[in-house]
Amino acid sequence: MSSKLEYARRLYDSVLDWYKSADSKAQVVLAIDTGFLAFLTSTIFSEPDKLRAILAAFSWVTWLNLILMLLSLIVSIGSTVFCVWSRIYSLKEVKQIIKKAESKYQDTDKYPPEMIMWFFQFIEALDFHKFQATIKSIEEEFELKVLAEEIYILSRNVRNKHLAVNIGFGFAALSLIFFVMAAASYLPSVT
Numbered sequence: 709m710s711s712k713l714e715y716a717r718r719l720y721d722s723v724l725d726w727y728k729s730a731d732s733k734a735q736v737v738l739a740i741d742t743g744f745l746a747f748l749t750s751t752i753f754s755e756p757d758k759l760r761a762i763l764a765a766f767s768w769v770t771w772l773n774l775i776l777m778l779l780s781l782i783v784s785i786g787s788t789v790f791c792v793w794s795r796i797y798s799l800k801e802v803k804q805i806i807k808k809a810e811s812k813y814q815d816t817d818k819y820p821p822e823m824i825m826w827f828f829q830f831i832e833a834l835d836f837h838k839f840q841a842t843i844k845s846i847e848e849e850f851e852l853k854v855l856a857e858e859i860y861i862l863s864r865n866v867r868n869k870h871l872a873v874n875i876g877f878g879f880a881a882l883s884l885i886f887f888v889m890a891a892a893s894y895l896p897s898v899t
Contacts, residue, residue: 709848710852724862726870727865727869731869734792734872734876735788737784737873738788738792741781745781765894770897777882780883784879791873796829805824809823809824817841818845821854825842825850
């Protein structure tokens with residue numbers, strides 16, 4: 709095996725680990741968000757009679773903090789859902805990408821390495837016999853081209869996933885801060 713191919717495999721594994729890391733972090737943020745949401749809803753709806761009296765004592769500052777808390781929680785949940793959302797193409801896009809890849813390749817009995825010979829959604833859409841012929845003829849250069857293409861695409865997705873999960877973490881923290889500030893603004897009205 710060439711050092712280029714060995715490096716490409718290690719690089720792909722590294723990028724894939726970062727992908728998995730973003731998914732794991734998103735699951736942590738979603739757990740924090742849903743735990744906080746469960747706490748809020750169970751507290752709010754457990755005793756409706758007391759809730760009316762509590763709400764009547766809220767100042768505009770308390771309401772503002774609660775609204776900001778809710779908005780922060782929504783953004784946090786939305787960001788983490790975006791992070792764990794699967795990268796899926798429509799059937800039309802898959803067919804267009806495969807057709808484009810084939811048009812750039814001279815061998816009509818096999819598939820080109822670039823664009824379509826890694827991602828599961830493309831593999832599933834390929835002609836079975838042509839796919840088998842392609843797999844049986846793979847050499848190091850083919851694998852290197854496939855990895856080079858996929859590493860680049862996956863890296864962009866990993867960056868977007870980490871950006872989304874970082875936004876999710878930030879807004880989860882903000883929602884907790886706004887909750888504490890709402891509680892702090894409410895306490896003087898009852899003491």
